[in-house]
Amino acid sequence: MSLLELETVTLKFGGLTAVDRLSFCVEEGEVFAIVGPNGAGKSTVFNLISRFYDPHEGAIRFDGHDLLRARPDAVASWGVARTFQNIELFDHATVLQNLLVGRHRHRRSNLLSEIFFTPSVRKAEIQNRHFVEEIIDFLDLQAYRDKMIAGLPYGVRKVVEVGRALATDPKLLLLDEPASGLSVEETTDMRWWIDDIRRQMGITVLMVEHDMGLVSGVSDRVLAMADGAKLALGTPAEVQSDPAVIEAYLGRAA
Amino acid sequence: MRIVFKTDYMQDIRPWKDGQQLTLYLLLLAAAIAAPWLLDVFFLGELTNVLIWAIAGLGLMVLTGHTGQASLGHAAFLAAGCYANIILMESGMPFMLAFPLAGILTGFAGAIIAIPALRLHGIYLAIFTLALSILVDDIIVLSDAWTGGVGGKFAPPVNVFGFEIERWGTPGAFYWLVLGVAVIVTLGYVNLLRAPLGRAFIAVRDSEVSAQAMGVNVARTKTISFGLSCAVTGWAGALMGLYAGAFNNETFSVVISIQLLMMIVIGGLGSIHGAYFGAIVIGFLPQFLSIAKEYVGAVFGGSSVAIPGLEFGIFGMILIAFILLEPMGIYGRWLKVRTWFELFPFYRKDMFKRQKSYLKTERLR
Numbered sequence: 001m002s003l004l005e006l007e008t009v010t011l012k013f014g015g016l017t018a019v020d021r022l023s024f025c026v027e028e029g030e031v032f033a034i035v036g037p038n039g040a041g042k043s044t045v046f047n048l049i050s051r052f053y054d055p056h057e058g059a060i061r062f063d064g065h066d067l068l069r070a071r072p073d074a075v076a077s078w079g080v081a082r083t084f085q086n087i088e089l090f091d092h093a094t095v096l097q098n099l100l101v102g103r104h105r106h107r108r109s110n111l112l113s114e115i116f117f118t119p120s121v122r123k124a125e126i127q128n129r130h131f132v133e134e135i136i137d138f139l140d141l142q143a144y145r146d147k148m149i150a151g152l153p154y155g156v157r158k159v160v161e162v163g164r165a166l167a168t169d170p171k172l173l174l175l176d177e178p179a180s181g182l183s184v185e186e187t188t189d190m191r192w193w194i195d196d197i198r199r200q201m202g203i204t205v206l207m208v209e210h211d212m213g214l215v216s217g218v219s220d221r222v223l224a225m226a227d228g229a230k231l232a233l234g235t236p237a238e239v240q241s242d243p244a245v246i247e248a249y250l251g252r253a254a
Numbered sequence: 255m256r257i258v259f260k261t262d263y264m265q266d267i268r269p270w271k272d273g274q275q276l277t278l279y280l281l282l283l284a285a286a287i288a289a290p291w292l293l294d295v296f297f298l299g300e301l302t303n304v305l306i307w308a309i310a311g312l313g314l315m316v317l318t319g320h321t322g323q324a325s326l327g328h329a330a331f332l333a334a335g336c337y338a339n340i341i342l343m344e345s346g347m348p349f350m351l352a353f354p355l356a357g358i359l360t361g362f363a364g365a366i367i368a369i370p371a372l373r374l375h376g377i378y379l380a381i382f383t384l385a386l387s388i389l390v391d392d393i394i395v396l397s398d399a400w401t402g403g404v405g406g407k408f409a410p411p412v413n414v415f416g417f418e419i420e421r422w423g424t425p426g427a428f429y430w431l432v433l434g435v436a437v438i439v440t441l442g443y444v445n446l447l448r449a450p451l452g453r454a455f456i457a458v459r460d461s462e463v464s465a466q467a468m469g470v471n472v473a474r475t476k477t478i479s480f481g482l483s484c485a486v487t488g489w490a491g492a493l494m495g496l497y498a499g500a501f502n503n504e505t506f507s508v509v510i511s512i513q514l515l516m517m518i519v520i521g522g523l524g525s526i527h528g529a530y531f532g533a534i535v536i537g538f539l540p541q542f543l544s545i546a547k548e549y550v551g552a553v554f555g556g557s558s559v560a561i562p563g564l565e566f567g568i569f570g571m572i573l574i575a576f577i578l579l580e581p582m583g584i585y586g587r588w589l590k591v592r593t594w595f596e597l598f599p600f601y602r603k604d605m606f607k608r609q610k611s612y613l614k615t616e617r618l619r
Binding site: 050052071072073074075076077081082084088089090091092093096097100101102103104105107109111114115116117121122124125126128129130164168 | 263267448450454456457460463466467469470472478
């Protein structure tokens with residue numbers, strides 16, 4: 001059984017079919033990349049998995065259960081975490097606070113115990129902090145721990161967002177263009193991190209990415225999309241040499 | 255510069271940074287407790303007023319400063335708390351029961367109102383709450399069997415652990431009562447901010463989309479925030495009623511709502527300090543103005559001329575000046591001044607400049 005299954009998923013915005021009868025499976029432990037030209041519906045697929053949109057047709061299953069029954073805020077507690085294409089961090093909070101928000105799905109305390117900050121809340125806070133510190137260590141964010149997001153450079157924000165998603169302790173990590181706007185060195189770092197996330201932490205990664213160097217370097221399988229539909233699915237090399245993919249990117253030879 | 259070396263997670267979890275900071279706050283608290291012996295009756299009354307405004311400001315700060323939902327209708331909840339407290343006391347309930355209950359009832363009322371209201375965003379929510387504030391004025395007049403309508407009500411003296419407390423008879427004891435409430439509310443607020451719910455508030459304020467993706471139930475979080483905010487505001491309202499002694503439908507007008515919102519903006523949105531700083535400005539501005547007027551009058555003559563709307567005019571100008579020059583409020587300015595001294599002579603002018611924010615994800619719905 002696959003970790004994530006999409007079955008003939010269709011989403012329409014008015015007359016525009018953003019995702020057209022798309023089916024694919026993500027196996028546990030793999031890095032799965034989605035590529036495609038702008039407007040192919042890659043981010044929309046992410047928003048469907050995050051339950052921001054309801055598909056008009058089709059099924060999404062996670063770990064064998066119907067994900068479409070989950071409310072948008074429950075998706076995280078199912079073990080699906082994500083980052084955003086245009087960085088959606090909590091700007092007027094510190095890096096540490098941002099990462100701790102990632103622990104929210106593990107909250108066991110209620111309003112009253114938090115107002116009195118009971119020993120159990122304190123214990124949970126220490127555990128949360130411990131978990132978050134491991135991520136800070138993993139992503140080399142020590143220098144930024146108490147810095148406000150609003151003052152951080154773009155590349156660091158990108159990493160903090162990955163860290164925040166990891167802080168939820170997910171089974172599946174959705175990375176929406178993790179390398180966009182990053183320098184060559186930062187992209188290389190990201191590549192090793194994605195590799196380590198899969199190998200060390202055992203987290204399955206589903207990512208949308210334009211940087212083919214990163215995609216072919218790190219992913220096991222690639223899905224190419226155009227106009228909301230599947231073009232090709234296979235290893236990076238297979239997809240890159242697929243005539244339909246070349247046509248979608250470069251156009252037909254005259 | 256003072257650097258705190260951290261060797262334990264508790265150093266970040268406990269509310270104070272180090273012993274020095276704790277000492278300062280304890281000294282401040284001691285000074286506050288000693289105020290009735292240090293100040294004369296007039297200034298003690300003013301200080302009590304400032305503290306009551308600060309409690310109301312803390313209430314609005316939860317909602318506006320930390321959850322990012324503007325409310326122009328919090329006078330409605332001041333009124334609700336005030337009337338609930340007095341009506342409960344008149345029905346024979348002792349103050350020590352009626353007072354907490356008044357806040358809790360106001361909180362529940364707020365949470366129920368929040369369920370439809372918080373589907374609105376930004377300016378629309380502000381308009382909705384503004385309407386609420388106007389509506390409550392009418393409701394008080396219409397239900398005059400309970401509220402005394404336009405004639406209003408008088409606050410009875412209250413009994414705390416066997417002590418009769420009254421605003422004019424025992425100003426010291428009344429001040430301590432208000433101080434006690436302020437301290438308890440502040441401590442609860444501090445605790446909340448270092449717990450998951452407080453972070454969820456901030457998450458909802460800064461990005462609802464990603465708060466949701468992190469597993470925060472946005473609607474529920476906003477509702478809890480509204481409820482908490484209203485409960486604290488209700489307590490402030492109850493104290494305001496006792497402080498004023500007499501009140502009617504006009505005591506808690508829309509103007510109070512607007513004043514409350516301006517207060518926390520001037521004080522500094524998103525900080526507990528901001529509520530107190532703002533309350534000091536609001537509380538002492540009328541006194542400051544009358545002293546300034548007297549002085550100007552003594553120099554140029556004409557001190558007896560009453561200028562209608564002077565207070566609000568000055569207040570509006572202060573607000574505009576803050577929004578233009580110091581959007582972080584008095585607390586933001588205080589942080590800068592403190593950093594200047596801590597780093598002297600290495601403070602740079604652009605230290606607090608914020609980098610431009612990047613593109614936001616398009617609205618999803």
